[in-house]
Amino acid sequence: MTAPSTRVAPNGASRNDAADDTAIHDLGYRRYDGPRVGAVGAWRALYWQGLRTMFGIGRSAKAKVVPVFVILVSMLPAAAMVLAFSLSKGVQPIRYGAMIGGQLILFVLFIAAQAPELLSRDQQHRVLPLLLTREVSRTSYASARLLAMFTALFVAALAPLLLAYIGEIGTAIDPVAAFGSMGTRIGPILAIATLTAIMMSGVASALAVWTPRRAYATAAIIGAFLVAAAIATGLDDLAGVGMRTAEMLDPIRALRTLALVLFGETNRGMEMNPPAAIGFYVALEVGLGALGAFIMHWRLRRVVV
């Protein structure tokens, strides 16, 4: 990488002279002929920068407020449940489904605050032309950004579930036996975290990609989920469209029901109105996430830089 010593610095002194001297020499510009890792390395750099930005790592304190708040607040109920479970010697069960269902709105807040940091900011500060003239195509940019959002959401949704899960096994009188009886619960835990992350990252990226203004994007994402919930509830209450239709309109409500189903829990509404097959909910959430990803990609292919 370092240039051969015979290369002449712009001030006329050769490299060797510069090294012998105590004075500071302007070595000028040097060539780079080291390794290049190409598009794969570029994608990785984009993905990591996106993931760090999602959690506010390497950013100002202000940028850390929402991620830290969401992570802490979502961990509290999990910790409380583990405490209650161990104090009651297992009489008070940990209700995973109910817990994660109640936290979905926190994750909406998380993605609404952070998705624009990834997508709108690059447009606002006009960094996109710099990226697109490098080893970054519009498609690889879209996929790196989307996957960073997915990963961050997955981690955020997984954390409280995993805390409860490890806590339940750890505080059991016989942890080995406890693992034997509930080891398979890791399946539903991973499933609900994955589906939450797919749906929310897809929807949020489809909305955030349209504007370079972060505040607008945040409002649009929160607004979209709120309006969907309001319409679903309104139609359910007033028009009596039924649970199924309401869940199709409100992906958060569908996730909440799915979480209960996956962990084998019920609430009062479900006793009167049995939930649909798991496949229905999975298809709904994955479909919505895929649609969001498609819209985001479509827009990024066309955005003028």
Added chain:
Amino acid sequence: MSIQPGITGLVGANGAGKSTLVKVLLGLVEPTDGSATVFGHDVVRERVAISALVGYMPEHDCLPPDMSATEFVSWLARCSGLPANAARERAAEVLRHVGLFEERYRPMGGYSTGMAQRVKLAQALVHDPRLLILDEPTNGLDPAGREEMLALIQRTGREFGISVLVSSHLLGELERICEGFVLIENGRLVRAERLGTLTGETGTLLIEVDGDATAFTAQLVQRGVAALQERERVLVSIAADSGDDGLRAVCDVIRDTAAAEDVGLLRLERRRGHLEDLFLGDA
């Protein structure tokens, strides 16, 4: 038409299509008609091959205010496919090259225009391109900043074998650093030429005097020099075949005349051709 290696100026009025041409060459905009190649690579089909060879400094602001220059430039180096360690080293090196030292660790939101322009140049250089495309690099700079930026561009282009395509609406700037130029008007290419011979030394001496220029000119003519007054300046034509001795003889006459007429010689130099003359001659 083709652009030769070296420093080439891209000239045209605002809105003439300089930035659009630049974006076509970079593959950011697809040409509506015709085609272009950079180092033999088609700009539409082989954009990725071009990206490693070209560095781009846009006209507009492109610096996220809460990132430091070091972070930003090394991140972009990685986006050009450099490994993380090499990216950090290169970022530090090019930032030093453009003259950014301790400031490079501060968030870029607080940078002056001059510093911001330097960072923009650094990010274009960080992956060691063979061609730099600079869109209005002196925009918004004060005269001193302009000089420094031009010197930096000239040094980068001359001493390190990197070709430069630099756009500007200021002819004077380009004239000083460019070896060739491309003129664009209303989205059409008007002409593309090498500059060297066109703006080289002409057979005219340019004299400025402190005193009565009219009498001075008349005296010169009397002494057999082909002198001509142009406003406050005096132009002296030298025969093309007179050589160095002829030139010296004419200069001696001018000196003697100045002494005799008691006028001060403020300036005596061989006149250089100007880009503007060429364009004016065109219109």
